[in-house]
Amino acid sequence: xxxxxxxxxxxxxxxxxxxxxxxxxxxxxxxxxxxxxxxxxxxxxxxxxxxxxxxxxxxxxxxxxxxxxxxxxxxxxxxxxxxxxxxxxxxxxxxxxxxxxxxxxxxxxxxxxxxxxxxxxx
Amino acid sequence: xxxxxxxxxxxxxxxxxxxxxxxxxxxxxxxxxxxxxxxxxxxxxxxxxxxxxxxxxxxxxxxxxxxxxxxxxxxxxxxxxxxxxxxxxxxxxxxxxxxxxxxxxxxxxxx
Numbered sequence: 001x002x003x004x005x006x007x008x009x010x011x012x013x014x015x016x017x018x019x020x021x022x023x024x025x026x027x028x029x030x031x032x033x034x035x036x037x038x039x040x041x042x043x044x045x046x047x048x049x050x051x052x053x054x055x056x057x058x059x060x061x062x063x064x065x066x067x068x069x070x071x072x073x074x075x076x077x078x079x080x081x082x083x084x085x086x087x088x089x090x091x092x093x094x095x096x097x098x099x100x101x102x103x104x105x106x107x108x109x110x111x112x113x114x115x116x117x118x119x120x121x122x
Numbered sequence: 123x124x125x126x127x128x129x130x131x132x133x134x135x136x137x138x139x140x141x142x143x144x145x146x147x148x149x150x151x152x153x154x155x156x157x158x159x160x161x162x163x164x165x166x167x168x169x170x171x172x173x174x175x176x177x178x179x180x181x182x183x184x185x186x187x188x189x190x191x192x193x194x195x196x197x198x199x200x201x202x203x204x205x206x207x208x209x210x211x212x213x214x215x216x217x218x219x220x221x222x223x224x225x226x227x228x229x230x231x232x233x
Binding site: 113 | 124155157159165166167168169172173178208210212214219220221222223224225226227
């Protein structure tokens with residue numbers, strides 16, 4: 001059974017940093033691309049970032065480019081999101097999502113975690 | 123403002139049929155596959171339809187998808203109260219931004 005468990009969320013002041021983690025199990029992690037997708041309170045889904053199976057290709061939404069960094073450790077079956085210079089508009093539930101394929105820019109999101117809440121406020 | 127346009131809400135009675143539209147452009151729906159996600163209240167999204175019209179195992183055939191030009195449609199027949207959820211369309215956008223895009227979501231109410 002595929003499981004994706006996010007952690008690392010919390011309350012953080014504007015301008016500060018936070019690192020999210022996603023622990024994956026139930027599939028061969030290093031065969032698949034992975035993503036972060038967020039959902040602001042009461043709002044819709046917004047793709048944040050994607051990373052290919054071997055970290056060779058990475059993409060970001062314009063809204064986070066230059067501030068967020070996605071990475072993965074295939075030896076630890078883990079996905080990460082380093083978030084710097086956080087803003088109030090980054091407040092959201094952050095989901096880790098598995099891609100159907102090895103490329104982050106082609107297929108779809110076939111499994112989702114339960115999310116970790118990030119609140120940016122002073 | 124979402125790149126893909128969905129109606130904010132739809133409703134129908136149990137047993138009836140409903141369709142949810144998703145409108146985009148040539149840089150997204152027009153040249154890429156569409157997927158649909160169901161988000162039940164308080165839960166994470168779940169894949170419902172992929173590659174425009176395919177269902178993952180375990181998804182009942184009451185759910186269907188179609189695409190024509192720059193629009194896609196999700197259909198649900200034999201509505202059940204358990205189908206009350208938010209539904210999102212998503213696809214790859216190959217414009218300059220080169221990113222995944224979603225519709226704003228449609229709240230389905232089963233009256």
